[in-house]
Amino acid sequence: MATATQVELTEDQLTLIAKALADPRRYEILKKISAQTCCTPCSSMRDCFDIAPATLSHHMKELETAGLIHSEKEGKFVNYKPRPEVLRAYLTRLKSDLA
């Protein structure tokens, strides 16, 4: 059975997530990763977003630090997966705090 793990967010994480979502470019990146059913390679993002490698790397780190995505090295490449539990926890928290 699918374990419906309830993720608990610290105050810091709450802020990190909000900040991660607050940059339009980062939002679009996360949107793309979330739309993918499987992993998203880093290089595929570079084609989409017309962005400098350094900038992309920076944004990916922010998203990962916030806990919104997970990265996995595959040889020379890096693949990204969304972490829906964390987003769900964020939505739940907003609803509970600000409903």
Next chain:
Amino acid sequence: MATATQVELTEDQLTLIAKALADPRRYEILKKISAQTCCTPCSSMRDCFDIAPATLSHHMKELETAGLIHSEKEGKFVNYKPRPEVLRAYLTRLKSDLA
């Protein structure tokens, strides 16, 4: 019957809301306003948050510009009300974009 008005968010509003939520102090302020069943006077916030008047005024403007609250002058005072439709629209949008 309660009109379930569906609020549509522009890209700019989306960013404004995310930014508004990304500052911890502002988040706490909004939390307090949302918890209130009725209006929240500006002065009552000053007691709670140990904040300079100028800073508070700045944050309130940000929250209002984002559309998350509504302000009303009452003589010398200002009262604030949450705008749950806007928050709801934001949650809906996040869910639809990033689910």
Next chain:
DNA sequence: TCGATATTTCGACAACCATCGAATTGATGT
């Protein structure tokens, strides 16, 4: 009108952040 109080605006400052070029690290194939 005058003084007190509530809130906003202005101006400044420091910290933060998005951006990118250049240099670096790390893996792959030859």
Next chain:
DNA sequence: ACATCAATTCGATGGTTGTCGAAATATCGA
């Protein structure tokens, strides 16, 4: 070992933003 390619780190730069003191604006009561 070497060249190549993917991705990260470093360093710098310009723009944004949270903060607050001081001044301005607005309202009220005396």
